[in-house]
Amino acid sequence: MEHLTYQRKVTIMAAIIASMFFSSINQTIVGVALPRIIAKLGGMEYYTWVITIYLLTSTISTILVGKLSDIYGRKYFILSGIVIFMAGAFLAGTSTDIIQLIVYRGIQGTGAGIIMATAFTAIGDLFSPRERGRWSGLMSAIFGMSSILGPGLGGYIVDHFEWHWVFWLFLPLGILAFFMILFLFPKVERQESQSIDYPGSLLLTLTIVPMLLAFSWAGTKYPWSSTMIIGLFAFTLTALVLFIFTERKVKTPVLPLDIFKNSVVTISNVIGFIMNAGMMGALMYMPFYVQGVMGISPTYAGYVTMPMSISMLAMSAYTGRRMTKTGKYKNLALTGMAIMVFGMFLMIIMKNIPVAVLSMIIFGSGLGLGMPVFMLAVQNVVDSKDLGVATASVQLFRNLGGTIGIAVMGTVLSTSIANKMNGLISASAGLNSSGLDSETTKQLTRLMDPQLLLDQSKLSVIQNGLPEQAQPVFAQLLEGLRQALATSLSNVFLTGTIVLVVALVLTFLLKEMPLRTTVHKVSEPRIENQRNLLRIENEYDELTSS
Known part of the structure; x- marks a missing residue:
């Protein structure tokens, strides 16, 4: 599609951005609302599965569609992804129990994987890696914008309306994105020599x-x-x-192993895997902290996580412009990873909302600096015929890292909570509960469930139903429950910090290749000429800026 005029490319990008925003806003709007939804449907023990199934199905569809889109083109895959995603979103809103929600979220994830695989690859079809830096920053900004709007909106909906609207609100945007892709996105002929x-x-x-x-x-x-x-x-x-x-x-392999002979591809994917595994602690469990430990409503919990999205948006835009101007990316990746580690470290020691907000701002800044780099680094070094599958491999390793990270973090959380709850139950036996009748004692034992911390209305019902002499015991048990959850979440954030440190160390091994100024990868004899051209362009930029 490199032969298209710039104006035509911009209109195609508008269609891609619409589809990406539809997919991402539907994901971010669920994050803060999910604890309340789980509290309504029940099934706290399946909480991580609502996230895991989404990542699992999106992971599989991403890598399978990556190669297929290289053969058949991107258009009809992104259209099918939008339709599947809308179907999953509509069905998720009709869920009556946690199992249905998990199944329908799996359908959503399938559509999301198709959208992500084709949308990011389409940018590679349209622009050279050097130009792509700016557009990659814009795409990250779209994620940032959805992350700003989504959490607050999701929290507001579950506080003031039925939770079903979390999934249904943006369905009209999906219809708009579908028709924009249908009419604006060009059709690409099948590569006849390729087989499935x-x-x-x-x-x-x-x-x-x-x-x-x-x-x-x-x-x-x-x-x-x-x-x-x-x-x-x-x-x-x-x-x-x-x-x-x-x-x-x-x-024609679905995942050509030859692409991993390039160290840039291998190191970038390994870093993406580890980085996503570590950062899921921030993205998934911060709502748990502010709602469960601090007692903040879902609406205000969204405001706590919103600063991360704002800082990520700003730094993503800067990263894109910087890579387009200089053709370099490694220092951005190193700086971003170091900042992410510091932001996650603050989550371990946070005791109040201001520190939680500060950690989100710092973490988001590092995420905005580092995240766009690795996708672009991979696209820069692979042949055009493998662009789709190489892009999909980045998404594959990120999703695998995120899914395994959620599983490991969930194990850390559940194990820590189990240990803390055993201690809390033992301590509660020594509380002064003399003079309380059996029904009151039974009501107090209901507090031995951390899930209650996510539903403030249910806690209020329990508290209001207790006699005055039971209120001190209630307060002690509630404080112990919050401390147990806080300590367990600190262990989760500590695990995430350690994992991110590993990703930071690996980033030093990333080989920096100058970003190409052509859509197609040039042959080896022309690489030196390209480097000379890049050097001249940089010298010209320095002269004009001075």
Whole structure:
């Protein structure tokens, strides 16, 4: 699509941005509202599954569609992704129990994966990596904008309306995005020499699904050493070996292993994996902290997380402009990762809302600096024929990291809470509950559930139903419950910090390749000429700026 006029490219980008905003706003609006939705539907033990299933299905659809879009073009895949996402959103709003919500969120995730895989790749079809820096910053800004609007809006809806509207509110935007893509996005002819890798697609799916199930169930539903978990990991390893063997034999592999011979691709994907695993502590469990520990309503919880989105938006825009101007990215990645580590560290020691807000601002700034870099670094070094699958590989590793990170963080949280609750139950036996009747004592024992902290209205009902002499016992138990949750969440944030430190160390190994000024990758004899041109452009920029 590089032959299109600049004006035509801008109109296509408008359609892509509309579809991306529709997908991202529907994700961010759910985050803050989800604790209240779970409190209404029940099933606290399945909380992480609502997030995990979304990432699992989006991960699979992302990598499968990546290669297919290289063969058939991006248009019809992004259209199908919007339709599937809208269907999942509508159905999620009709859920009557947690199992239905999980299933429908899985449908949403499938559509989201298709949208993400095709939208980011389409930018690579339209612009050179050097120009892409600016557009990558804009796309990150779209995520930032949705992150600003979504949490506050989601919290407001569950506070003042039925929670179903969290999923239904932006369905008209999905319809608009569909027709914009339909009429503005050009059709690309199929690459006739390419074939579909059905065995590889099946084996890749059979590798991903049991692996994510194992990480999701280990330490919570089943012990790590249980037959179920060991069996799932064994199945994963077997499928992975067969997948690698198959990909070396087929004509058009769903995930060409040759792209990982380039160190930039490998290091970028590993960093993306680790970074997403670590940062899920901030994105998923901060609402838990402000609602459960601090007792903030969902509406105001959205305001606590909003500064992260604002800082991410500002720094993403700066990162995009900087990469377009200089053609370089490594220092931005290093700086961003270091700032993210510091922001996550503040979450470990936070004791009040101002520190929580400060940690969000710092973390968002680092995220805005570092996140756009790795996708662009990968797209810069791969051949155009592999652009879709290379872009999808970045999304794959990020989603895998996020999913496994959620599972590990969930295990850390549940284990910590279980230990703290055992201590709290033992301590509660020594509370002065003499003179209380059996019904009052029974009401007080209902406080031994951290899920109650996410539903302030239910807590008020319990408190108001207690006699005056039981109020001190209620206050002591409630404070102990909040302390147990706070300590457990600090352990989650500590785990995230350690993981992000590993990602920071790996970023030093990232090789910096000058960003190309052509859409297609140039041949080796022309690389030196391109570098000379880049040097001249930088010298010209320095002269004009001075």
